[in-house]
Amino acid sequence: MIDPLVLLLLTLVIVGGFALVGILLTRGQVRDAEDYITARNTMGLHVATATFIATVMGAWILFSPAEAGVFFGLPAVIGYGIGSAIPLIVYAFLGPRARRLAPTGHSVTELSLARFGLSMYSVVLFVSVFYMFIFLAAELTAIALTFNLLAGIPPVFPALVLPALLVGLATLAYTAYGGLRASVVTDHIQVLVILPLLAVAFVGVIVALGGPIVLFQEITTNAPELLQLTSLPGIYFAIFVAIAITGANIFNQAYWQRFYASRSERVLKRGLGVAAFAVFPMVALAGMFGIMAAGVGASEVPSVAFFSLVLASLPIWLVLLIYLLVLALIMSTMDSLLNGLASIFTTDVPRLGGRLSSRNLLRFARVITLLLALAAIVIASFGFSVLTLFLVADLVCAAAAFPMVYGLYSERLGGVGAAVASIAGMVVGTPFFALAQAPGADVASLYLLSFGLAFVTSVALTLVFSLGRKRYDLGILAIEVQELGVQR
């Protein structure tokens, strides 16, 4: 255990440092709301690559893949890695498409309003905001729980406030000040911290546990099923998680902002390609902590298997370095989510009839960022289990993803058809999702059924609704979607 005061001081120094860098490096660069949420055509290849990696990697990689490893073994860990890379590969095609269709675009909700009208826009708005806000609250909850775990404090209400508040306010400080530019700049530094520290934690744990051969023997003795590549529950989990992550990321506004912030289509594609290549080993490596924890009997609480292993095997100075990794992971995702959510509201205000000057729109964006951060801090302070809510968000995203994407390629899909296909997918997937919550349920099979049916139903109905004669001219999107302050 680490002295809570030392840990608090360390938190203050690290998050303060990131906030200072974010503010100093973006000083005087944000003049209006357009700068704040888009930073159009400003990111070169190195920045794009780093920011895409940082946006995918949240603190979740230290919790969920390891938990999947404990329960479902190697196939689930590999599936988690592939599933995390798929959205980036999808985006390598979708991003340039979005840029060509609407060169002055900002957000997925804005595109859905222009492409489909109010019906599908309502679905996309709900799904995006719900998913991103749950993600935000989950990241802050993760830091509060990690802090308490390392300091040996029971994870209850008052003790969770301070770490969540510190990290939340520091991220808010540079995100509210520098907008997307600050998020991107700090992403770059955070990735250069995250990658080596993840490698150091991995090597440190393996060496501390006696090396790979000893670990292999421990796993084959205590949990041999976890190393079987043909384990059916593991394969089911891998497919379900790939659908869930891909669907959810389609509605993560942080990516759509970065499509437009990239300097060119080539930069966007290469940045996403490298990030996809980077994400697979990072997630799979994090998942291996779960299998190793199960092998050496350190997985009593599977969701914190990573930390159990780290605390049991590493010296204190290395544990503190791992804490820096956690903070960098959380801040890199949280700033992207905060600015992404703010951009949805900021883009939609003028489009839905609100008349604000450019300056007031920037002020509005900053106030929205503040309110969202405060709401997330309050939720995180209670330490709720956000996992189920996260999965609900993933399910609704999995059902709405295909209609949204297909509408950017097909001229025959109407707004009502897209909305009906999305909602039908959600309705079909829900009963199996509810069954999976029962104690002793076959979780992997039921989640696969739930997410698989939600996705397949929405795909089938989308294709059926695209058989009509009515056509929508996709060329109109470039005219309908304009820069902020140039509304039609």
Next chain:
Amino acid sequence: MSALIFTAFLVALLASVVAVFIYVLIITVRSLWRHKRAAGRFRGSPSRRR
């Protein structure tokens, strides 16, 4: 699965993460170097001196 394949898998994962880190580091340093050179040229350009 044998111990050898398990070890190779762990090494491959680690090597990939390290490779990505080196790649990001190299493109970052190259970009910063280019920026620095461009800024230097700008400072020393005749139009600036005038």
